[in-house]
Amino acid sequence: MRDIVETIRRDQMELVTGSPADILVVQGGPGTGKSAVGLHRVTWLVNNEHFRAQDILVIGPHQRFLDYVGQVLPTLGTRDVNAVQLDRLWEGRILGTDSPKARLVKSDERMAAVLRRRVESDFRPEALDALTVAPSFEGDEPAIVVTAGSTTLRVPKSEVLALLDQAHAGEGPFRERRDRFRGLFVDRLLQELADIAPRRGQAGTIRRDLERNRRVERLVERVWLSPGPREALRSLYDSPDLLRDCADGILDEDEQAALLRPRAASADADPWTLDDQVCLEELGVLISGDTPPRYGHIVIDEAQDLTPMQARSLQRRCAVGGSMTVLGDLAQATGAHIPTDWDQLGALLSDHGDWSVAQLTTSYRVPAEIMEFVAPLARAVAPTLPYPQAIREVGADAVRTVATEPWKLLDDTVAHVARLRETSDGSTPRSVAVIVPDDSDWLDAISRRIGELGELGDTGERNHEAVSVLAAAQAKGMEYDHVLVLEPATIADRGPAGLRQLYVALTRSTQSLTVLHTAPLPEALTGSGDAPSPTAHDAQPEGGGVGSLPRIGTDVRVEVVARAPGGRYKVKPLSPVIDRPLVLTVRHGSVPPLRGEKLDCWVFANETTQTVLTASQRGRSPISERMAGRYLSALEVLGELIEADGDVPDARSRLSELQGMANRILRRDQADWVDVLHLFGDPDRERLGVLRGLAATTNRALKEGAFDAGRLAEGLAASGWAEPLAEARRDLRERFDAAAKPDSDGADPTALTQPDDKEEVQMTTADTTAAIPVGTTKDGLLRALETAAGTDRACKKHEAVRHALKASLLWADLQPADSPVVDVSCATPHGLFLYEALGAGCSTYADLRSGATRLLEINHTLPAPADRLYLVLPEPPAEDWSADTIRDVFRVDVIWRGPAGWGGEKAEIAFGASGE
Numbered sequence: 001m002r003d004i005v006e007t008i009r010r011d012q013m014e015l016v017t018g019s020p021a022d023i024l025v026v027q028g029g030p031g032t033g034k035s036a037v038g039l040h041r042v043t044w045l046v047n048n049e050h051f052r053a054q055d056i057l058v059i060g061p062h063q064r065f066l067d068y069v070g071q072v073l074p075t076l077g078t079r080d081v082n083a084v085q086l087d088r089l090w091e092g093r094i095l096g097t098d099s100p101k102a103r104l105v106k107s108d109e110r111m112a113a114v115l116r117r118r119v120e121s122d123f124r125p126e127a128l129d130a131l132t133v134a135p136s137f138e139g140d141e142p143a144i145v146v147t148a149g150s151t152t153l154r155v156p157k158s159e160v161l162a163l164l165d166q167a168h169a170g171e172g173p174f175r176e177r178r179d180r181f182r183g184l185f186v187d188r189l190l191q192e193l194a195d196i197a198p199r200r201g202q203a204g205t206i207r208r209d210l211e212r213n214r215r216v217e218r219l220v221e222r223v224w225l226s227p228g229p230r231e232a233l234r235s236l237y238d239s240p241d242l243l244r245d246c247a248d249g250i251l252d253e254d255e256q257a258a259l260l261r262p263r264a265a266s267a268d269a270d271p272w273t274l275d276d277q278v279c280l281e282e283l284g285v286l287i288s289g290d291t292p293p294r295y296g297h298i299v300i301d302e303a304q305d306l307t308p309m310q311a312r313s314l315q316r317r318c319a320v321g322g323s324m325t326v327l328g329d330l331a332q333a334t335g336a337h338i339p340t341d342w343d344q345l346g347a348l349l350s351d352h353g354d355w356s357v358a359q360l361t362t363s364y365r366v367p368a369e370i371m372e373f374v375a376p377l378a379r380a381v382a383p384t385l386p387y388p389q390a391i392r393e394v395g396a397d398a399v400r401t402v403a404t405e406p407w408k409l410l411d412d413t414v415a416h417v418a419r420l421r422e423t424s425d426g427s428t429p430r431s432v433a434v435i436v437p438d439d440s441d442w443l444d445a446i447s448r449r450i451g452e453l454g455e456l457g458d459t460g461e462r463n464h465e466a467v468s469v470l471a472a473a474q475a476k477g478m479e480y481d482h483v484l485v486l487e488p489a490t491i492a493d494r495g496p497a498g499l500r501q502l503y504v505a506l507t508r509s510t511q512s513l514t515v516l517h518t519a520p521l522p523e524a525l526t527g528s529g530d531a532p533s534p535t536a537h538d539a540q541p542e543g544g545g546v547g548s549l550p551r552i553g554t555d556v557r558v559e560v561v562a563r564a565p566g567g568r569y570k571v572k573p574l575s576p577v578i579d580r581p582l583v584l585t586v587r588h589g590s591v592p593p594l595r596g597e598k599l600d601c602w603v604f605a606n607e608t609t610q611t612v613l614t615a616s617q618r619g620r621s622p623i624s625e626r627m628a629g630r631y632l633s634a635l636e637v638l639g640e641l642i643e644a645d646g647d648v649p650d651a652r653s654r655l656s657e658l659q660g661m662a663n664r665i666l667r668r669d670q671a672d673w674v675d676v677l678h679l680f681g682d683p684d685r686e687r688l689g690v691l692r693g694l695a696a697t698t699n700r701a702l703k704e705g706a707f708d709a710g711r712l713a714e715g716l717a718a719s720g721w722a723e724p725l726a727e728a729r730r731d732l733r734e735r736f737d738a739a740a741k742p743d744s745d746g747a748d749p750t751a752l753t754q755p756d757d758k759e760e761v762q763m764t765t766a767d768t769t770a771a772i773p774v775g776t777t778k779d780g781l782l783r784a785l786e787t788a789a790g791t792d793r794a795c796k797k798h799e800a801v802r803h804a805l806k807a808s809l810l811w812a813d814l815q816p817a818d819s820p821v822v823d824v825s826c827a828t829p830h831g832l833f834l835y836e837a838l839g840a841g842c843s844t845y846a847d848l849r850s851g852a853t854r855l856l857e858i859n860h861t862l863p864a865p866a867d868r869l870y871l872v873l874p875e876p877p878a879e880d881w882s883a884d885t886i887r888d889v890f891r892v893d894v895i896w897r898g899p900a901g902w903g904g905e906k907a908e909i910a911f912g913a914s915g916e
């Protein structure tokens with residue numbers, strides 16, 4: 001962020017220097033200077049001695065934002081201001097995450113009322129009955145009896161009840177009122193004692209004795225329980241009856257069910273979530289009056305994401321007579337509660353006192369060209385908010401949308417990053433950010449590749465220029481010169497706030513925006529169709545085709561009618577008739593269809609207002625036998641974990657595979673995604689998100705040693721996935737059991753039905769002949785591969801490297817083998833390895849890619865797939881990056897023969913080393 005003192009505009013200046021007396025909400029679109037105003041206001045408040053720096057608290061969304069504050073405030077001359085990330089504001093470790101439904105309930109303002117009732121439920125005057133003694137004479141009352149030394153003191157029950165009521169109705173936290181009751185009761189006992197034994201001892205000593213008297217203690221403990229905040233919340237969550245009592249008339253049954261959670265062995269082991277921590281603070285206030293530190297002025301950035309319970313808690317941190325500057329943009333709200341105005345948060349932050357809203361409407365960050373590109377999306381997410389006017393134009397090149405293929409995404413990203421870094425003039429550093437969908441594997445893969453790009457030094461002097469790779473959820477509040485957004489459709493699909501998350505991601509740059517996508521751009525961005533409701537976006541038919549939505553994967557013959565926005569074509573159905581608007585999406589680089597042309601295509605996606613078709617066959621491959629083994633193993637893992645209490649081999653990789661199955665449907669990026677969708681029973685995207693979340697949470701629990709079979713069983717039942725997973729297993733088994741019958745293709749069914757035995761099958765093949773894969777009935781493919789191998793083997797370099805490889809394997813005490821199709825195969829202690837040699841001059845990326853494809857085909861002809869696949873080159877690859885790409889994309893490793901021996905990452909593993 002730049003210092004804006006010289007260019008600050010009047011509307012901003014008024015906010016910086018506005019009265020620090022109450023709660024000021026600053027609403028403004030992306031880049032309108034809200035954060036800048038907030039930080040300048042801090043400096044102004046300190047310089048004009050309204051507050052000391054240490055009495056000001058700045059709250060931001062994440063650590064990157066705080067780093068930013070840490071840099072900017074000192075440049076404005078202000079130090080010692082407290083700055084904290086919102087979710088670190090509450091004490092206690094965050095050990096779990098809530099389901100969206102539970103989050104919504106826990107963070108709702110109504111939860112405060114439930115918690116209040118929970119605390120008050122520990123006041124139990126009715127327990128007095130069990131502690132009273134019967135009247136000792138006629139006309140007497142039941143009474144509470146306490147013995148003090150040799151004296152028996154009786155206080156009538158009605159009087160004790162009156163004392164209880166008096167203390168309970170008083171002011172103060174729960175425990176303070178409880179202590180007050182104890183004091184009142186002891187006073188009453190002292191009075192009784194004075195009546196019957198007026199000359200007894202010193203009042204002070206007797207009072208202390210009575211306060212500690214066992215009967216007095218027992219009475220207080222029975223009628224006025226006093227658990228701490230954690231126990232109060234645990235008992236609320238794990239007791240349906242108590243929850244019903246406390247939430248009756250406040251939360252409906254579904255909402256109550258969302259809160260239920262069994263307690264762990266100890267309170268420390270309970271999976272406390274962020275929203276639990278907020279509730280615990282609320283309970284602490286109710287029970288003991290523990291209040292967090294207070295500040296004279298609080299600046300809250302990205303305040304639109306505050307939950308109502310968090311807003312209550314922040315109000316608590318504001319000193320009497322204190323004030324707040326609340327910065328936010330309703331259009332960028334991505335929290336559990338999505339506000340449509342500031343009324344609720346304003347009221348909660350000001351404790352129903354004074355608050356006002358001011359607007360900023362000029363975008364200083366985002367160029368006009370980008371604002372124009374994003375405008376349809378802004379209209380879709382916040383139709384009533386004013387859309388900011390950009391202050392600058394930067395030229396037609398500011399926005400690029402680039403369609404690509406899934407397998408090229410990584411390379412294209414790296415190439416675009418290199419291009420964007422090149423735009424630097426060499427003296428001014430340029431910041432570049434790559435924003436990827438949350439929870440995607442791309443974050444690591446891209447960071448690694450970009451890290452290597454820097455290490456290789458291919459941009460010389462400019463290596464210091466920062467390239468950030470971040471998940472969409474991390475993009476809030478950030479600013480970069482150039483931004484590359486990957487797969488906007490996936491970002492938009494991430495839950496009800498997906499479109500807003502995308503809006504945030506697309507508005508981070510000051511210079512240029514590049515959008516790289518393999519799936520069609522979301523219609524809310526291209527402006528086609530009506531503004532969708534965020535939750536209905538890209539709805540899919542449940543149960544495979546209810547209502548009027550055609551089932552994904554259905555064949556349709558269409559006639560092209562006209563071009564549509566976003567590189568699509570309007571088409572009309574010829575057969576079958578589909579009663580909703582149809583658009584055809586055409587992959588980048590393919591021949592555009594002509595008006596009137598008749599095409600065979602299939603249903604790719606159902607968007608809110610239209611159905612998207614494609615003619616590309618990618619995505620429609622049936623699940624291969626090889627993948628079926630992996631899928632089956634993944635489909636079984638949750639059940640096995642429950643049965644074996646977590647002791648399941650390869651559980652974590654199988655859970656990742658399960659997560660990957662859901663991902664491939666959500667991303668529509670793998671050859672068999674449509675078949676996997678059908679295998680799962682055509683769930684909608686939300687249900688897929690639930691499955692993915694369940695697999696991820698279980699994986700995390702195993703990693704952290706916090707696995708709990710009971711909790712998983714409940715989670716699986718609650719997710720509604722138990723039956724669809726069982727059905728998918730049955731379906732897959734039936735398909736491949738049939739395929740495995742001797743006359744089908746001779747495949748070994750054990751590879752499918754007992755995936756864990758795979759290694760055993762291979763390890764018994766350690767003799768020379770058995771290591772050579774036997775033939776299959778895939779004759780056509782086999783013949784083609786044989787011919788290709790024969791041609792390759794005519795090349796001397798090819799043969800030299802192939803024999804060098806075999807020699808090295810023999811030196812490593814292994815037994816290589818070959819066949820007319822397989823260049824080299826070898827049973828190693830780590831499973832069966834397959835090697836494909838490339839010949840002279842075959843070292844470009846294109847050569848590697850076709851070699852890797854061939855190797856996958858060869859692997860496909862084997863009865864059981866190999867454990868590792870290698871391309872073996874006679875020289876290093878022509879491009880430094882290609883070996884990594886081949887590994888990332890095809891899971892094929894590359895090694896090469898150099899003057900000093902074998903090269904390639906961890907080449908020793910290719911010769912049987914463990915790689916440890």
Ligand SMILES: Nc1ncnc2c1ncn2[C@@H]1O[C@H](COP(=O)(O)OP(=O)(O)OP(=O)(O)O)[C@@H](O)[C@H]1O
Nearest residue numbers: 002004007008030031032033034035036364365477
């Ligand atoms: N008056 C101004 N003159 C020049 N630059 C300005 C002015 N006001 C703000 N800026 C710059 O505009 C950019 C965006 O400002 P800032 O990050 O405060 O916006 P924001 O409203 O918080 O955005 P977002 O909601 O997207 O997080 C920053 O680089 C800031 O320095």
